[in-house]
Every structure is written in C-alpha cells, then in structure tokens.
Amino acid sequence: MGYSPPSKCAVCGSALEITRLSCQNCKSELSGTFSPCKYCTLGDKQKLFLDTFLQCRGNIKEVERSLSISYPTVKGLLDELIGTLFPAESSTEPPSLSTADVLDMLERKEIDAEEAARLLSQLKNKERQS
Numbered sequence: 556m557g558y559s560p561p562s563k564c565a566v567c568g569s570a571l572e573i574t575r576l577s578c579q580n581c582k583s584e585l586s587g588t589f590s591p592c593k594y595c596t597l598g599d600k601q602k603l604f605l606d607t608f609l610q611c612r613g614n615i616k617e618v619e620r621s622l623s624i625s626y627p628t629v630k631g632l633l634d635e636l637i638g639t640l641f642p643a644e645s646s647t648e649p650p651s652l653s654t655a656d657v658l659d660m661l662e663r664k665e666i667d668a669e670e671a672a673r674l675l676s677q678l679k680n681k682e683r684q685s
Contacts, residue, residue, distance in 0.1 A: 562596040570596075593640050601639060604632045615665040626670050654678060 564571055573589040597605065604622070611617035618629050652674060661671040 559599075560591075560595075562591065597636075597639060601632075601636050605636060608633070608636075614663070615660075616667070626666060652678065 560571075560573075562571060563569065573591055575584060575586050576589065577584045594602075594605075604618075607621050608618055611621060615626060615629050618624075619626060622629075624632075654675060657666075657671050657674045657678070660666045661668065666674070
C-alpha cells in the first residue's frame with residue numbers, strides 16, 4: 556500500500572480535490588474532479604479509533620482495554636468521529652441516557668459498575684434540577 560494522501564492544502568489549509576486517477580496495471584489515467592470518500596479524510600488518530608471500535612464490535616469496554624484509555628475518552632473520540640463523518644447530524648444535542656440505557660450498557664459489559672454508578676448519579680442530579 557502507499558502513503559495516505561493529504562486531505563488539506565499545506566499552504567492554506569483548504570480541502571484538496573482529487574483530480575487524477577491512474578491504473579497501476581495498464582498505466583491509463585483519468586482526469587477530472589473527484590470527491591474522496593468521507594473516511595479518506597479522517598486523521599490517523601480517528602482511523603485508528605474507528606478500526607479499533609469496529610474490531611471491538613462497538614463494545615466500549617473492549618475499546619478502553621485495547622487503546623488503554625478511559626470511558627470518557629472513548630466517548631469523546633466517538634463524538635469527535637461522528638462529528639467529522641456526520642457534521643449535520645452531530646450539530647443537534649445528543650440524546651440523553653436513561654436509567655434503562657445505563658443498566659443495558661452495564662449488562663452488555665460496555666461499562667463497569669463504577670461507571671454505571673457515576674452515570675446514574677448524573678441522571679439523578681439532572682432529574683433534581685428539572
């Protein structure tokens with residue numbers, strides 16, 4: 556495989572366009588203006604996170620272990636990735652967790668008991684403020 560192409564101009568920071576494609580086998584070339592796939596514009600850190608997240612089948616506890624990072628860091632990286640890939644959808648407020656959601660995550664071993672207790676405490680505090 557080769558190097559990953561840059562997605563931003565080194566001079567001004569604007570998005571780069573793909574304007575030429577070539578075949579390694581027959582050496583033919585195609586010129587035009589082509590859009591890269593949305594995954595091609597991810598940074599190395601985001602690609603590593605996405606690969607790990609998929610390999611762990613979305614299990615946040617497994618992602619934590621694999622990357623040696625905390626639950627809030629995993630959630631932050633996931634939010635950042637979603638914001639990059641789906642900017643229109645991420646501009647809205649994310650749905651809040653319910654007690655049932657937290658308990659389901661605990662049952663699926665996506666979070667540990669300590670994290671579940673923290674999230675349930677936050678939910679209780681939100682209910683008191685409402």
